[in-house]
Amino acid sequence: MTSLQSLLGIELAIIQAPMAGVQGSALAVAVSNAGALGSLPCAMLGLEAMRDELVAIKAQTLKSFNVNFFCHTPPTPNAEREAVWRTTLSPYYQEFGLDVSTVPVGPGRGPFSHEAADVLSEIRPAVVSFHFGLPSPELLARVRTWGAKILSSATTVEEARWLESHGVDAIIAQGLEAGGHRGTFLSEDLTRQVGTFALVPQIVRAVKTPVIAAGGIADAKGVAAALALGAAGVQIGTAYLLCSLLRCTPKETITPIHANNPGTQKLQCPTPKTASITIAMKVKTEIVIAVLRNRSTNALFISILIPYIKYF
Amino acid sequence: MTSLQSLLGIELAIIQAPMAGVQGSALAVAVSNAGALGSLPCAMLGLEAMRDELVAIKAQTLKSFNVNFFCHTPPTPNAEREAVWRTTLSPYYQEFGLDVSTVPVGPGRGPFSHEAADVLSEIRPAVVSFHFGLPSPELLARVRTWGAKILSSATTVEEARWLESHGVDAIIAQGLEAGGHRGTFLSEDLTRQVGTFALVPQIVRAVKTPVIAAGGIADAKGVAAALALGAAGVQIGTAYLLCSLLRCTPKETITPIHANNPGTQKLQCPTPKTASITIAMKVKTEIVIAVLRNRSTNALFISILIPYIKYF
Numbered sequence: 322m323t324s325l326q327s328l329l330g331i332e333l334a335i336i337q338a339p340m341a342g343v344q345g346s347a348l349a350v351a352v353s354n355a356g357a358l359g360s361l362p363c364a365m366l367g368l369e370a371m372r373d374e375l376v377a378i379k380a381q382t383l384k385s386f387n388v389n390f391f392c393h394t395p396p397t398p399n400a401e402r403e404a405v406w407r408t409t410l411s412p413y414y415q416e417f418g419l420d421v422s423t424v425p426v427g428p429g430r431g432p433f434s435h436e437a438a439d440v441l442s443e444i445r446p447a448v449v450s451f452h453f454g455l456p457s458p459e460l461l462a463r464v465r466t467w468g469a470k471i472l473s474s475a476t477t478v479e480e481a482r483w484l485e486s487h488g489v490d491a492i493i494a495q496g497l498e499a500g501g502h503r504g505t506f507l508s509e510d511l512t513r514q515v516g517t518f519a520l521v522p523q524i525v526r527a528v529k530t531p532v533i534a535a536g537g538i539a540d541a542k543g544v545a546a547a548l549a550l551g552a553a554g555v556q557i558g559t560a561y562l563l564c565s566l567l568r569c570t571p572k573e574t575i576t577p578i579h580a581n582n583p584g585t586q587k588l589q590c591p592t593p594k595t596a597s598i599t600i601a602m603k604v605k606t607e608i609v610i611a612v613l614r615n616r617s618t619n620a621l622f623i624s625i626l627i628p629y630i631k632y633f
Numbered sequence: 634m635t636s637l638q639s640l641l642g643i644e645l646a647i648i649q650a651p652m653a654g655v656q657g658s659a660l661a662v663a664v665s666n667a668g669a670l671g672s673l674p675c676a677m678l679g680l681e682a683m684r685d686e687l688v689a690i691k692a693q694t695l696k697s698f699n700v701n702f703f704c705h706t707p708p709t710p711n712a713e714r715e716a717v718w719r720t721t722l723s724p725y726y727q728e729f730g731l732d733v734s735t736v737p738v739g740p741g742r743g744p745f746s747h748e749a750a751d752v753l754s755e756i757r758p759a760v761v762s763f764h765f766g767l768p769s770p771e772l773l774a775r776v777r778t779w780g781a782k783i784l785s786s787a788t789t790v791e792e793a794r795w796l797e798s799h800g801v802d803a804i805i806a807q808g809l810e811a812g813g814h815r816g817t818f819l820s821e822d823l824t825r826q827v828g829t830f831a832l833v834p835q836i837v838r839a840v841k842t843p844v845i846a847a848g849g850i851a852d853a854k855g856v857a858a859a860l861a862l863g864a865a866g867v868q869i870g871t872a873y874l875l876c877s878l879l880r881c882t883p884k885e886t887i888t889p890i891h892a893n894n895p896g897t898q899k900l901q902c903p904t905p906k907t908a909s910i911t912i913a914m915k916v917k918t919e920i921v922i923a924v925l926r927n928r929s930t931n932a933l934f935i936s937i938l939i940p941y942i943k944y945f
Binding site: 496497498515516517518519522536537538540542543545546547549550551 | 808809810827828829830831834848849850852854855857858859861862863
């Protein structure tokens with residue numbers, strides 16, 4: 322069997338998880354030059370910004386790198402549903418002393434498009450990864466034209482089988498511990514989401530495609546454990562969160578809030594650096610509310626950590 | 634550091650998880666004689682039945698074995714709360730075509746007591762494990778008199794630290810994938826429950842006591858992964874579920890139900906035997922409903938898979 326390293330043209334079977342909004346070309350370049358696979362997240366980038374970042378990567382490394390896109394169907398704005406959400410969330414804004422009117426509107430999350438493929442074809446990255454399934458066959462064929470290897474995330478065995486039947490080159494098994502958006506795309510049933518320890522061996526048994534373990538992996542022991550479970554490599558995100566190459570450091574580093582609130586959960590960082598990261602979360606039915614603090618503006622804002630395609 | 638094997642007097646660092654209601658002395662004897670640690674669950678046994686089972690084990694093995702007890706505070710019956718539960722659950726009984734009046738009342742779950750300690754002191758097992766924390770210092774001291782090693786489960790880092798400070802000999806890190814009752818005892822906050830892959834290394838870092846990984850481990854690869862994460866050994870339950878030595882086989886083996894119901898979740902068995910096990914589960918808010926079928930009577934019954942101490 323071809324190793325993940327030879328498949329993706331890397332020395333270390335480690336993929337730096339694309340983290341839209343907090344990292345750009347600098348982290349991707351550093352990771353690729355170190356022998357693993359750096360990733361550029363494009364879901365929150367306009368076409369010009371995306372081209373600038375890709376050109377920057379290409380100028381700084383000859384190694385393989387990965388470009389990541391969402392491929393969800395953007396929702397149609399629905400004023401009635403928005404109103405229900407505002408009503409549902411208003412107690413949390415009150416509880417954390419937030420004025421909803423002061424919260425800036427963030428950039429949207431765009432899906433992969435022919436315009437993005439035009440830009441991508443100028444750069445011809447060795448690896449392209451998708452989240453929430455795969456784009457249309459026409460779009461996928463365009464990416465294949467320069468020989469790019471295709472990755473996508475599975476959160477269930479069914480999704481892994483679907484991705485294999487659609488010809489991906491490797492499957493990222495995204496355990497429940499994984500940060501960022503859940504890549505769920507075949508089912509909205511959250512009860513099917515299981516932890517990395519249970520998900521990885523099930524997917525390894527179900528498919529012949531190489532499996533990349535993601536979720537809860539932050540050090541060498543975690544990598545060894547993932548390989549023991551049958552993974553061909555790992556995708557790691559949170560462990561990179563406090564790298565000096567992150568776009569959000571130190572300007573937007575998240576600082577502890579409500580650390581002693583019994584209803585909150587601490588997200589411990591694997592590396593003891595100057596700042597620590599704590600996310601205050603509250604679970605009410607299926608809604609997970611994260612309260613974050615922007616360090617530069619000291620503004621608090623609420624993030625809703627639920628499957629993207631279900632609620633947005 | 635003392636190995637788990639020498640601590641518990643076993644050859645293999647594997648503990649057979651006590652599974653109240655489905656196994657008795659036969660499985661414990663077979664496991665201990667095979668070099669791992671067999672366990673007898675006592676939460677659903679009366680004193681006489683418990684003595685009979687313990688005598689049976691003692692007669693059939695010279696190896697170490699474990700006797701397991703719950704140590705929860707039994708709830709005071711509350712008619713009002715019962716009525717709310719019946720109302721809450723009635724749609725599920727209707728959905729699965731169950732007549733609540735035909736469902737037999739099962740045995741209660743009793744906590745460890747001085748009467749149980751009296752029986753235990755006749756047998757003097759090498760290992761005693763507890764679920765839901767630890768019993769009173771007086772009761773724990775009684776078990777210590779014959780040199781028994783004490784184990785208990787932690788579902789969070791806080792619980793692991795608490796158990797260490799109370800002198801347990803090893804801590805079972807019970808990841809979210811684990812079957813059976815969650816051992817939660819310090820918090821009722823379900824959002825703090827994480828998967829085995831994330832929980833084990835966090836607890837290993839937090840305590841000096843040997844850590845036993847539990848949850849999602851069903852084969853040699855899982856054992857290797859758990860050891861890679863820093864565990865000293867593993868506790869395995871589900872993988873034993875279809876052993877011929879189980880009290881419930883073949884009489885009460887659970888058979889598939891609603892396998893194609895989109896709202897159900899299949900619990901896959903690691904070993905392909907004659908019967909497969911499927912549990913139909915529905916999650917509504919924080920309630921997980923499992924619908925099981927008793928093969929001998931063909932009766933369906935509902936089980937509520939939620940933390941024991943919270944709801945019963």
